[in-house]
Amino acid sequence: MILSIQDVVKRYSSHVALDRVSLEIPKGKxxxxxxxxxxxxxxxxxxxxxITAPDxxxxxxxGERLSSKHVEQIGYLPEExxxxxxxxVGEQLIYLAQLKGLTRQEATTRLKxxxxxxxxxxxxxxxxxxxxxxxxQKTQFISTVVHEPKLLILDEPFSGFDPINANMLKDxxxxxxxxxTSILFSxxxxxxxxxxxxxIALINHxxxxxxxxxxxxxxxxxxxxxxxxxxxxxxxxxxxxxxxxLEMSGNQSSKKAIFKLQEAVSPxxxxxxxxxxxxIQKFQELIPSFNDIFIQVVQETN
Amino acid sequence: xNKIFLVIKREYLTRVSxxxxxxxxxxxxxxxxxxxxxxxxxATRDKEVKQVAIWDGSGLFEQKDxxxxxxxxxxxxGDVANIKKTFDKQGYSAFAAIPADxxxxxxxxxxxxxxxxxxxxxxxxxxMVQNKVREILLRNAGISTLKYKxxxxxxxxxxxxxxxxxxxTTSSSGGAMILAAILGFxxxxxxxxxxxxxxxxxxxxxxxxxxxxxISSIKPYQLMLGKILGVGMVGLTQFxxxxxxxxxxxxxxxxxxxxxxxxxxxxxxxNSDELKKxxxxxxxxxxxxxxxxxxxxSTNIPLILGSFFFYFLFGYLLYSSLFAAIGSxxxxxxxxxxxxxxxxIPIILAFxxxxxxxxxPDSSIAFWASIIPFTSPINMMVxxxxxxxxxxxxxxxxxxxxxxxACSWLSSRIYRVGILMYGKKMTWKEISKWxxxxx
Numbered sequence: 001m002i003l004s005i006q007d008v009v010k011r012y013s014s015h016v017a018l019d020r021v022s023l024e025i026p027k028g029k030x031x032x033x034x035x036x037x038x039x040x041x042x043x044x045x046x047x048x049x050x051i052t053a054p055d056x057x058x059x060x061x062x063g064e065r066l067s068s069k070h071v072e073q074i075g076y077l078p079e080e081x082x083x084x085x086x087x088x089v090g091e092q093l094i095y096l097a098q099l100k101g102l103t104r105q106e107a108t109t110r111l112k113x114x115x116x117x118x119x120x121x122x123x124x125x126x127x128x129x130x131x132x133x134x135x136x137q138k139t140q141f142i143s144t145v146v147h148e149p150k151l152l153i154l155d156e157p158f159s160g161f162d163p164i165n166a167n168m169l170k171d172x173x174x175x176x177x178x179x180x181t182s183i184l185f186s187x188x189x190x191x192x193x194x195x196x197x198x199x200i201a202l203i204n205h206x207x208x209x210x211x212x213x214x215x216x217x218x219x220x221x222x223x224x225x226x227x228x229x230x231x232x233x234x235x236x237x238x239x240x241x242x243x244x245x246l247e248m249s250g251n252q253s254s255k256k257a258i259f260k261l262q263e264a265v266s267p268x269x270x271x272x273x274x275x276x277x278x279x280i281q282k283f284q285e286l287i288p289s290f291n292d293i294f295i296q297v298v299q300e301t302n
Numbered sequence: 303x304n305k306i307f308l309v310i311k312r313e314y315l316t317r318v319s320x321x322x323x324x325x326x327x328x329x330x331x332x333x334x335x336x337x338x339x340x341x342x343x344x345a346t347r348d349k350e351v352k353q354v355a356i357w358d359g360s361g362l363f364e365q366k367d368x369x370x371x372x373x374x375x376x377x378x379x380g381d382v383a384n385i386k387k388t389f390d391k392q393g394y395s396a397f398a399a400i401p402a403d404x405x406x407x408x409x410x411x412x413x414x415x416x417x418x419x420x421x422x423x424x425x426x427x428x429x430m431v432q433n434k435v436r437e438i439l440l441r442n443a444g445i446s447t448l449k450y451k452x453x454x455x456x457x458x459x460x461x462x463x464x465x466x467x468x469x470x471t472t473s474s475s476g477g478a479m480i481l482a483a484i485l486g487f488x489x490x491x492x493x494x495x496x497x498x499x500x501x502x503x504x505x506x507x508x509x510x511x512x513x514x515x516x517i518s519s520i521k522p523y524q525l526m527l528g529k530i531l532g533v534g535m536v537g538l539t540q541f542x543x544x545x546x547x548x549x550x551x552x553x554x555x556x557x558x559x560x561x562x563x564x565x566x567x568x569x570x571x572x573n574s575d576e577l578k579k580x581x582x583x584x585x586x587x588x589x590x591x592x593x594x595x596x597x598x599x600s601t602n603i604p605l606i607l608g609s610f611f612f613y614f615l616f617g618y619l620l621y622s623s624l625f626a627a628i629g630s631x632x633x634x635x636x637x638x639x640x641x642x643x644x645x646x647i648p649i650i651l652a653f654x655x656x657x658x659x660x661x662x663p664d665s666s667i668a669f670w671a672s673i674i675p676f677t678s679p680i681n682m683m684v685x686x687x688x689x690x691x692x693x694x695x696x697x698x699x700x701x702x703x704x705x706x707x708a709c710s711w712l713s714s715r716i717y718r719v720g721i722l723m724y725g726k727k728m729t730w731k732e733i734s735k736w737x738x739x740x741x
Contacts, residue, residue, distance in 0.1 A: 013735065049518040051722065055740065068521070076518045082511025087316065098308050099519035143515070 008057035032197035075149035232278035313532025331547035504629030617679030627713035630720030652677035675705025
């Protein structure tokens, strides 16, 4: 575990931001931190980045109690991006890297490599003010990873990126993961959760309400529903199965039906009953999307 | 520790590399040198000698009485109405008609000129006529001119301070006042100037949102301290530049003026009125400088300079930490205005109190104003040239350091909460709560 968050409580004068939050964040994986606005994600991130301290509970970083020496092993890209506007890009990134413990020499070499790799060499001597918002995001991303942190915390990393740059960023994130970086990824965008995350935790009202590996969570929320596309008519009654919906599919003679299996009924049992009656064109289990899961869990816990 | 140094370096370099820093560093010494050099230049440059025609209806004036350093007076004869029409064609700038009854009717002098008469020329003509008339009136009253001149004595004094041990030092209260005023004003300006630079720096970090990135790398107090020290070093650099450049420039300009005055010395023997006059002017215009030199000799310069740096440093640290706290609580410079007022009040109050301190450096107002940390930097600087007992200086310095520690503690408590607060309307009540927040 890169991070082991144990019973963390954070109170503000008017409310409790984190209420006995415990999470295990595995090494070398992408961990999605989900939750509606105001759920406590930012409070948790600020505790991990040691911007604030928890009131109760503790956090272990790579097995050790989290302390200021770990600052250099964490890279943090906050949701609200910001750089010194009146500073040159290269100088600024060197400064930020030095604050993360790199020497000036190391920082310069590594940053030059990044600039060549991302084909932005000509930005080095530009003032941040003169860069577009997307360019600023890119340079800020570099500043987050240049010290090769063990743990990378990305808060809504894709906001403000166009699709091309978002893809580039995604590739960089996956490349970092391949090199063993653990990534904590906070987002609202469920499609990037599906695409990138290995495990997730959902926080609502200061509490962890759902956690687990992505596929395992999805399985947990499976409704045992199957979508079947077929030709012909269903004449006999099906046993152990409820018909949820039936409609004509497109312009052809095909029909689309959704069945829900009752307890202890296997998909084969459904297929066995269907095959004698109709010509099956497609048979597929309906897997809930993370969007559905998110909405369902948040509504249940509200 | 190493990271505070990084912050200091960034704060220092970004400010020192700005054009405005160098402009300010150059303009102030230039202005100071100009204030001192321009009067000398005006005095030494060759003046055009004005020609003035004098028509004397009284018969009292002779051409030999009319020798003047500034104006070439020329007695003319003839019809006044005629001269009135022709004097300007003959090259005279003005024409003065002295009536027959000038002795009994001193207001009856008439001066004609083509253009409006300059005030100085009018004064010069009046002075010439007046001197002559007075001389005659004195003679008529039986007093010789020589006797009269003997009565025109100037009183000036040497002020001497006597210590309890009986040691005497020549002092100059006029000069002390000038030095005190300059130092006090310099401190006042720099507290406001660099204090608000710190505040704006904090606001910049907060409003550009870089703050969250920075304080995930270093502790808020490290950032605050680094910023304050960095800006403070910018201030010291600026002072140093000002001192070096002012000394350099004024030495250069006085070298420049040594050439004409050496010429004047040579000319002295040849009795040239014109050059003698310019030497006299140079000497008279350097009088206040002499006065200042006298103070500089009579006061303990290492003590004054040492104290100046001490009071600048700790006064600045005290106020800038408060400015930093205010910067952290707001999101824009506009919003900051209402909060800066309470911090500016003590600075302005200190400056007002300094006027009283200057008038009476031993009064109890002066004592308390130079002891209490918020007003002590400016007021102690103002008092120092007049001589202050050592125990008072030590007490004032100790209290100032204590005041700085207390203020920076308070400020860092506010700062660490403030820099992460967005979208909240700030009130003093809210800010005072932050002091007691846990981390």
